[in-house]
Amino acid sequence: MVNGVHFSVFGIGLFVLFPMAVWVVGLIHWMIMGEIDTVNGLIGIAVGIAVGLVAILNPDPRLTPFVVLVLFATIASAPVYLKVRNDRELVRIDVETMEDCLEALRQKPENIGARWRLAKTLYNRGFRGQALAIGEESIGQLQGPGFQEERGILQQWRRKVHPEEIAPLSCLECGYRNRPGAVFCEQCGANHLIHHVQGRWIGPELAQRLVAAWAAASAALVGIPAMALFLPPPVAAAGIALVLAGGAWLVWKAFHRPEAGAAG
Numbered sequence: 001m002v003n004g005v006h007f008s009v010f011g012i013g014l015f016v017l018f019p020m021a022v023w024v025v026g027l028i029h030w031m032i033m034g035e036i037d038t039v040n041g042l043i044g045i046a047v048g049i050a051v052g053l054v055a056i057l058n059p060d061p062r063l064t065p066f067v068v069l070v071l072f073a074t075i076a077s078a079p080v081y082l083k084v085r086n087d088r089e090l091v092r093i094d095v096e097t098m099e100d101c102l103e104a105l106r107q108k109p110e111n112i113g114a115r116w117r118l119a120k121t122l123y124n125r126g127f128r129g130q131a132l133a134i135g136e137e138s139i140g141q142l143q144g145p146g147f148q149e150e151r152g153i154l155q156q157w158r159r160k161v162h163p164e165e166i167a168p169l170s171c172l173e174c175g176y177r178n179r180p181g182a183v184f185c186e187q188c189g190a191n192h193l194i195h196h197v198q199g200r201w202i203g204p205e206l207a208q209r210l211v212a213a214w215a216a217a218s219a220a221l222v223g224i225p226a227m228a229l230f231l232p233p234p235v236a237a238a239g240i241a242l243v244l245a246g247g248a249w250l251v252w253k254a255f256h257r258p259e260a261g262a263a264g
Helices: 006-033 038-056 063-092 092-107 110-122 127-143 148-160 193-195 202-228 233-256 258-263
Strands: none
Touching: 006 038, 006 063, 038 063, 038 202, 038 233, 063 202, 092 110, 110 127, 110 148, 110 193, 127 148, 148 233, 202 233
């Protein structure tokens, strides 16, 4: 041991640095892209940096098991960020088109042009059943001589799309299975089509919950034993209570939906 640092755990500390660095950079990216709010992002970054410092400057081997637990939790969580980021970049232009269409449909649900552009984007991204269902509810129901080109495209879709492709699509926010023609989640109103086109494993609300749960668990796993080992009992008790209360508030904030209670 040199200057209070145990070399037996120094290597583990360095090993922790990489997933922690990926996680912190991921949180910054999520905040920039609006995946999580600033409060959750900054708390997650602070916890990640603190755990990384504890891992490198670990003054007591008894803390090692707790640092290792946080390491595995971070390694398990980091691929979620990496997949969301990579998939989002690959489909960015199509997602922007879909966002424009969905915003127009929120303002005017009967907007046929927005529905048709949304259907074509979904078809190009491989969601042919959803595209056909949305196309049928827009162009397919029109009468008269107009929209001949669109009618021809819709007729081609009918020949190419297999019946099993026209299936319900689950919302990644609430899990509700939406009928194929739904442009928003019929239960929670989320942009479930965009989430699937982006290839997400989880939606933005669940990403925020993941960050909150990770930050609360990591702070408790490392902070509580560290305070119990190195602080005077009264100070440690106050610190532990603060960590538990802060973690509980963070998780409650991420999972609580005030709009659900406000909806009379």
